[in-house]
Amino acid sequence: MSNVAENSKRRHKYVGLQKRKAISGYLFIMPFIIGFLAFMVKPFVQSLWMSFNEVEVGSGNFTLIFTGLDNYKFAFRVDPEYTRMLVEQFTRLVVYSLGIMVFSFFVALILNQKFAGRALVRAIFFLPVIMASGVILGLESDNQLMASMQAMVEETTTNVSITDTIQTVLRTAGIGVRAFEWVFELIDNIYDVAIASGIQIIIFLSGLQTIPSSMYEAADIEGCTAWESLWKITFPMVSNIFLVNWFYTIIDFSMRTDNEVIEKIQEVMILQLKYGQASAMAWIYFGLVLAFVGITSLIISRGVYYYD
Amino acid sequence: MTKTKVGADRSFWERNKTSGGYLLKKKLLSVGISVVRFILLFGMCFMILQPILNKISVSFMKEADIYNPIVISIPSEFSTENYRIAWDAMNYGKGIVNTLVFSILISLLQVAMCTLVGYGFARFNFPLKKFWFGCVMVMILVPPQTIATSLYLHFRFFDVLGIIKAITGSTVNLRNSPLPYFLMSAGCTGLKNGLYIFLIRQFFRNLPGDLEEAAYVDGLGTFRTFIQIMLPEAKPIITSCFLFAFVWQWTDGFYSRMFLGGRTLLSTSLASLPDSLTNFILRMWGQTSGTVAVGYINMLVSTGTLMVIVPLIILYLFAQRAFVESISSTGIKM
Incomplete structure (x- = not known):
């Protein structure tokens, strides 16, 4: 003191x-x-x-x-799995974080409207924050019985998969499907996206509710369509929330328990007792995620609009 | 003053006619939007709830039902056998008591400490404040897995500035005792504690300062002001941080495995259930070796998962508002 x-x-x-x-x-x-x-x-x-x-x-x-x-050399050059896992996990991180942002913003926009049962829907969307946390997430992804049941329900409810149809259409139209590969994967795994966006939806929703309705009214009177006011009012007004959510999404996603890289690190540490190598692997992963967060946050923060 | 709509005495079609078809168009559009919205939201809610519903239906099935192509979600024979097996395999009775006690103690400690720190950051000016808050951000950013190795060794060979070694001749192994985790929680470095500090600080920053100043003028010290004036105001955010801490501690596998591997906790016994079940079932059948069908194991694991999350679902049903609303009340910004 x-x-x-x-x-x-x-x-x-x-x-x-x-x-x-x-x-x-x-x-x-x-x-x-x-x-x-x-x-x-x-x-x-x-x-x-x-x-x-x-x-x-x-x-x-x-x-x-x-x-x-x-x-570090060992992690990159000797270990047979690590590099592959790192690249896969990092791509997943980028793609899913983008997907989660879009999804949660979209859901928040819908939930911001007034309709009956809004509180119930909001409660259901928040449920995965509690249910799909910690060890449960890892178990869920390993459970083949549950996966097959889910597939069965999908089969009985829809006889055509939308993504498959679009893929076929695109292929026959001669457009390369590879470019859309990740989009299709996201749509097929929309469940994974949905269960990771509980908190983000609530944060977006709280941001949307702080926008004064007089702004929309003024825009409406000036002849602005709803689509235009989405881009000219809603977007700038919640842009700082985008930064918070982007941060949270990446941190949350990079620490998930069904993460291959983290499983690998724990295996090397606890089972093989190679503390040095486990640390090196953890630092490579952490450095990569941190660099990604840093660079993208810088880019996003340039676009953030501060109203007051 | 009573509100009267213009032309409320006329019928809808009459008014539509005067508006030149605009009213009908608008009505149709809003109905259309509601229908599309309902379908979308119903689909997404179903998707989120489906795994839980599936687990419920599977948990009442018998082994034969999962091979039976006719049975999809309603079991042909209702049975609670899965629950009994999962109960014994996870040592549920002991596990739930341990988990409950442990989660409550840890989350109370964490939230108490984080409230102190969050209040300090929100309401006082002191040198190096930005630096220390930067440290909080670093703590949010660093995955616990990164420092897991050295934390592990830190507590394996625990020592306070070499004092313990000087007295007893060797360091203390705190690996399988809950003490390190209590110490970490007291130091705000437990599971997601950075996030709680951040949320609580946000909340306190938005409270008006008048009450506090009045208390200072009346001669109340800073700590008593905090306890008597500010704490009652912050009930919502403290409740929700406590709930989060409780729920995340309940399902946490990382810290539990690292510090409490030896104890029966629901999260750790659930995580090891897929591996331990085979032996358990074989022992139950009185066999020494053999194989158990993967589907059967999965069925029991889902029953176990359901048993672990049922207390949380009940909690959520009662405290849903506290979970959701206080997050939106903090007004998170950057």
């Missing part, structure tokens, strides 16, 4: 009540500072350091032998 006092003395900024408030502010966030220093900084630095080392666990302690970039 003396540090704070010194600091404020030097800057002549925090005196009297302000100084007292600054001290109590620090007292309030003290649990976080202690926790962060004790349980985040040390493991964080250590894990980074470990990724350049060979870790040998003995009884009572562990020793590190510096090996340079060997763990």
Whole structure:
């Protein structure tokens, strides 16, 4: 605490009540500072350091032998699965995050209208946040019986798959289907998209509700169509929400439990006891996701419009 | 003043005629939109609910039913045998008590600490505030898996500044005790704690400052102001953060496996169910070796999943508003 006092003395900024408030502010966030220093900084630095080392666990302690970039080389060049998993997982992350954003924005637009049973529908869309979390998600994707039941229901309810039909149409029309491959995959896996967008829908919805209705009325009187006011009013007004949701979506999706890369890391760590290599793999993945979040957020934040 | 519609005494068709067909067009459009919206939403809601409905129907089936092509979702013979087997295999009775106690304790601790920190960030100015809040953002960003390796070793050879080693001669192995996780929760570094800090800070920032200032003027200290004046105001966000913490802790596999592997918790026993069931069923049948059909295992796993999420569904039914509404009340922005 003396540090704070010194600091404020030097800057002549925090005196009297302000100084007292600054001290109590620090007292309030003290649990976080202690926790962060004790349980985040040390493991964080250590894990980074470990990724350049060979870790040998003995009884009572562990020793590190510096090996340079060997763990990273191992992850990329020796391990047969890691590179493939990384590329697959990263592509999935990009495609699904885009899909989740579009889907949740669309659903939020619908739920923003007034109709009977709105609260019920909203509750159902939020349900996966609770049901499909943690271990349940991983089990769900492994369960073949459930998958076959779902397929059976699909078969009995529709005799033609829309995506199949469109694919055939596009193919006969001579348009390359490959470009749309990911779009089709998204549509086929709309369930995965839907269960990952519970929170985003609510956040979008809260953003939509803060837009004053007078704006739409004014636009309506000026002869704006609903489509135009979507792009000229709704979009700019919720653009900062886009940033928040994009952030949340990527973080949430990259930490999902049915993630191949994370499963691989845990396997290497817990079963094979290769801590150094597991750290290197985790850091490659984390670095990639972080770079992606950083670059895309920068691009999005340029388009964000601040009303006030 | 009573509101009267212009021409309310005339029939719809008459009014339509005066408007030159505009009224009918508008009416048809709005009906059309409602129908399309209903179909879309019904389809999507069904899609989200379908896995749960499927699980319910499968959980009452017998093994023969899943091979029977005639049976689709209504079991031919109603049986609760799956529940009994899943109950025993997961050690459900013990597991649910442990999970309940553990989830409540952890989430109370986490939310209490995150409320303190969130309030500190929202209402006080102090040097390096931006830096520390940046640290909160870093914590949200870093997947726990990245630091899992060294956390694992950190608690495997636990020591406070070398003191324990100096006294007892060796470090403490805290790997299979819940203590590390309680410590982490007290330090706001548990599961998704960064998110709770962020939400609570948002909420406090939107509260008007008058009450607080009045309390200061009347001579209340900062901590008592927080407890007596601000905390009652923040009930909705605290409730919802508690609910989230509780639910996510209930289903969490990562921290539970890392720190509480030895204890019977629903999440960990559910996660290991696909592997442990084969042996369990063979033992039940009195055989030492053999195979159990994959479909049967899957059927029991879905029953187990259902049993784990039923308490959460009940909770959600009662506290749906608290879950959904306070998130929208925080006014999240960046």
